[in-house]
Amino acid sequence: MRKKKGINDILEDDDFKTLSRQKNRISIILTILELILYFGFIALIAFNKPLLSKKISGAITLGIPIAILTIIFSWILTGIYIKWANSNYDVLVKKVKEKIGG
Amino acid sequence: MQQTTQTIIGQFNPTAVMFFLLFVITTLAITYWAAKRTRTTKDFYAAGRSITGFQNGLALAGDYMSAASFLGIAGLVSTKGYDGLIYSVGWLVGWPIIMFLISEPLRNLGKYTFADVVAYRLKQRPIRAAAAAGSLITVLFYLIAQMVGAGTLIKLMFGLPYEIAIIIVGALMIAYVLFGGMIATTWVQIIKAILLLGGATLLVILTMIQFGFSYGELFNQAEKLYTSKFLEPGGLITNPIDAFSLGLALMFGTAGLPHILMRFYTVPDAKEARKSVFYATGFIGYFYILTVTIGFGAAVLVGQKVIMSIDKGGNMAGPLLAEVLGGNLFLGFLSAVAFATILAVVSGLTLAGASAFSHDLYVGVIRHGVADEKEEVRIAKIATLGLGISAILLGILFKGQNVAFLVGLTFAIAASANFPALFMSIVWKRFTTKGAVASIYTGLFIATILIILSPTVWVDIIHGKEKKVIETQIKDLETQFNQKIEDLKQKGNLTETIISEEKIQFEAKKKELTSQMPKPIFPLKNPGIYSMAASFLIGILVSLMTREKDAEAKFEEEKIRTYMGIGAES
Numbered sequence: 001m002r003k004k005k006g007i008n009d010i011l012e013d014d015d016f017k018t019l020s021r022q023k024n025r026i027s028i029i030l031t032i033l034e035l036i037l038y039f040g041f042i043a044l045i046a047f048n049k050p051l052l053s054k055k056i057s058g059a060i061t062l063g064i065p066i067a068i069l070t071i072i073f074s075w076i077l078t079g080i081y082i083k084w085a086n087s088n089y090d091v092l093v094k095k096v097k098e099k100i101g102g
Numbered sequence: 103m104q105q106t107t108q109t110i111i112g113q114f115n116p117t118a119v120m121f122f123l124l125f126v127i128t129t130l131a132i133t134y135w136a137a138k139r140t141r142t143t144k145d146f147y148a149a150g151r152s153i154t155g156f157q158n159g160l161a162l163a164g165d166y167m168s169a170a171s172f173l174g175i176a177g178l179v180s181t182k183g184y185d186g187l188i189y190s191v192g193w194l195v196g197w198p199i200i201m202f203l204i205s206e207p208l209r210n211l212g213k214y215t216f217a218d219v220v221a222y223r224l225k226q227r228p229i230r231a232a233a234a235a236g237s238l239i240t241v242l243f244y245l246i247a248q249m250v251g252a253g254t255l256i257k258l259m260f261g262l263p264y265e266i267a268i269i270i271v272g273a274l275m276i277a278y279v280l281f282g283g284m285i286a287t288t289w290v291q292i293i294k295a296i297l298l299l300g301g302a303t304l305l306v307i308l309t310m311i312q313f314g315f316s317y318g319e320l321f322n323q324a325e326k327l328y329t330s331k332f333l334e335p336g337g338l339i340t341n342p343i344d345a346f347s348l349g350l351a352l353m354f355g356t357a358g359l360p361h362i363l364m365r366f367y368t369v370p371d372a373k374e375a376r377k378s379v380f381y382a383t384g385f386i387g388y389f390y391i392l393t394v395t396i397g398f399g400a401a402v403l404v405g406q407k408v409i410m411s412i413d414k415g416g417n418m419a420g421p422l423l424a425e426v427l428g429g430n431l432f433l434g435f436l437s438a439v440a441f442a443t444i445l446a447v448v449s450g451l452t453l454a455g456a457s458a459f460s461h462d463l464y465v466g467v468i469r470h471g472v473a474d475e476k477e478e479v480r481i482a483k484i485a486t487l488g489l490g491i492s493a494i495l496l497g498i499l500f501k502g503q504n505v506a507f508l509v510g511l512t513f514a515i516a517a518s519a520n521f522p523a524l525f526m527s528i529v530w531k532r533f534t535t536k537g538a539v540a541s542i543y544t545g546l547f548i549a550t551i552l553i554i555l556s557p558t559v560w561v562d563i564i565h566g567k568e569k570k571v572i573e574t575q576i577k578d579l580e581t582q583f584n585q586k587i588e589d590l591k592q593k594g595n596l597t598e599t600i601i602s603e604e605k606i607q608f609e610a611k612k613k614e615l616t617s618q619m620p621k622p623i624f625p626l627k628n629p630g631i632y633s634m635a636a637s638f639l640i641g642i643l644v645s646l647m648t649r650e651k652d653a654e655a656k657f658e659e660e661k662i663r664t665y666m667g668i669g670a671e672s
Contacts (some may be wrong), residue, residue, distance in 0.1 A: 007658060007659050007662065008658075010662050011658055011661070011662070016662075016665070016666075019665060019666075020661065020665045023665060026202075027202040027203060030198065030202045031198075031199060031202045031203060034195060034198045034199060034202070035353075037195075038191070038192075038195040038349060038353065039346065039349060041191065042339065042342075042345050042346065042349055043342070045188060045335045045338075045339045045345070046339050046342035046345055047342070049334065049335050052334065052335050053330075053333075053334035053335065055330075057318060058318045058321065058322050059318070059321040059322045059324065059325035059326075059330065059333055060317070060318060060321045060333070061184070061330075061333045061334055063184055063187075063333070063334065063335055064184070064187070064321070064333065067184075067187045067188065067190075067191050068391060068394075070191050070195075071190075071191055071194050071387045071390060071391060072387065074194055074195055074197065074198050074383065074387065075198075075380075075383045075384050075387045077198050078197065078198050078201050078379060078380045078383045078384075079380060081198075081201055081202060081376070081380075082376060082377065082380050085373075085376060090373065093665070093666045093667075096666060097666065097668070
């Protein structure tokens with residue numbers, strides 16, 4: 001019985017609610033951004049080849065930096081998540097853990 | 103630019119063998135060291151959870167950067183230009199998804215396999231059986247594709263007979279996994295990743311010296327040789343739905359690969375797990391950017407003609423470029439790295455397959471979850487041996503077969519059978535055992551059946567002969583037509599009406615022949631969009647039709663563990 005109450009206490013804790021809500025929100029937002037990034041790129045290839053074929057400097061077409069940037073931005077998104085998790089998420093988790101004494 | 107046609111690729115290469123032996127000796131020494139540290143299931147499956155985030159990032163990258171991606175993507179870029187670049191992007195984008203949706207809950211809820219997570223609050227036996235089926239089939243298909251690729255590539259690079267190459271790869275992989283478990287496999291993976299990243303970096307530096315470190319210069323020369331078409335999107339994406347479907351499979355398939363998911367249990371906690379994805383994504387992204395540079399560099403400095411004369415698919419673009427720029431020594435080094443790459447990837451796969459067999463199928467299903475550590479490790483080792491020998495035999499059996507579709511199938515199954523159940527079990531309170539089992543089997547069957555009915559298998563493989571016959575007939579028809587026009591031209595009685603009459607006749611015949619072409623029953627090359635949707639839909643519908651009060655009650659408790667790692671395996 002005591003354990004059950006402990007669980008409910010954590011679930012009802014404001015900090016726990018905040019951390020689970022924030023974690024869900026940032027995961028969904030970043031996932032959607034990644035989907036837009038990649039499928040946006042694919043959509044450009046499917047529907048606007050001339051744009052990607054446009055020359056921007058010498059022989060380099062716009063498509064080349066866009067493809068490379070898709071890779072780099074994907075990595076940056078993982079970096080944003082790490083930054084958020086280290087500075088917000090971990091702090092809240094620690095706080096809740098301290099409250100329940102474990 | 104020099105266009106050397108002289109190459110020693112395909113001949114016995116002592117330098118390559120020397121570098122490779124060095125790698126084998128080092129890794130076997132590590133395996134010996136690891137064997138002494140491998141006692142418990144935690145050691146065997148999860149390297150004692152002693153791997154740091156950075157190390158695991160390298161190991162994840164090592165697991166993911168196969169020889170196919172190193173040699174294949176460079177080859178694709180060198181022969182198809184920009185289209186190859188598009189392809190390489192698709193291989194990276196699954197990693198952020200792993201980080202945002204999977205890595206932390208997976209580490210917090212599971213012990214050794216992803217089935218641990220799905221079975222966390224559902225009924226053990228049916229879930230473990232289904233998840234093991236999903237894992238084993240994914241692993242086996244991927245393993246066959248890797249083995250056949252390995253035999254072919256090693257034959258090209260070392261001049262070794264196909265069967266010998268397969269047996270060497272198989273024997274070494276069994277040795278690593280059997281004796282050294284996850285500890286040895288992880289370090290083989292880390293060493294391979296460092297060698298591969300180092301070798302590719304060196305190759306890019308040597309390439310860019312030729313162009314004064316100017317990408318503008320590289321692309322200008324590529325354009326000069328192969329016209330501006332080479333730097334524009336071409337025919338790779340003609341059907342947007344097919345492209346979308348492939349994209350889905352690549353993205354969510356990465357998050358459903360058992361050998362990748364298993365790696366998250368080798369780190370001490372969820373924080374290290376997410377850190378390892380950040381490093382892995384960085385390494386893999388960097389690697390693909392290098393590979394693309396290598397592809398364009400090879401197109402300019404080696405030349406498409408030479409590349410394709412050695413191997414039609416362009417797989418030798420990277421090694422040929424190494425030979426032109428760094429001579430026999432660098433070629434030997436890079437060939438050895440490619441060999442090591444193959445070895446490391448198949449080792450990771452074998453370990454994942456063995457874990458699914460022993461941890462999920464044997465202990466979870468056959469022994470109802472009750473088995474001591476010693477017994478479980480013993481079964482895992484037997485499974486390793488069995489899987490290794492099967493891989494060797496299947497590799498030899500599939501010699502010369504077109505197995506490229508197996509990679510696509512692997513990702514489609516991983517995305518449709520493994521990912522939806524894993525994801526729903528983490529986030530959805532009402533998810534039930536029946537729902538999970540239905541979702542896994544639906545994904546598995548639909549992905550497999552649709553691939554068989556798709557153009558890649560139904561037309562190119564099952565009806566491949568008929569397709570070739572008709573293709574030759576069409577070609578003959580075209581030559582005949584051109585010949586006829588040419589003849590008429592010579593005779594001087596060529597008028598517009600005659601041409602158009604002939605043309606109408608020719609087009610009619612061509613149309614008739616084309617209509618006889620074998621047609622796929624399922625139009626898309628990649629079933630991901632349908633099989634994933636079906637798996638989610640069935641999982642949701644069946645869950646809504648059934649009710650599991652226990653599982654729902656346990657969800658709240660699970661939430662605490664999911665978000666905070668309280669009670670996670672350590």
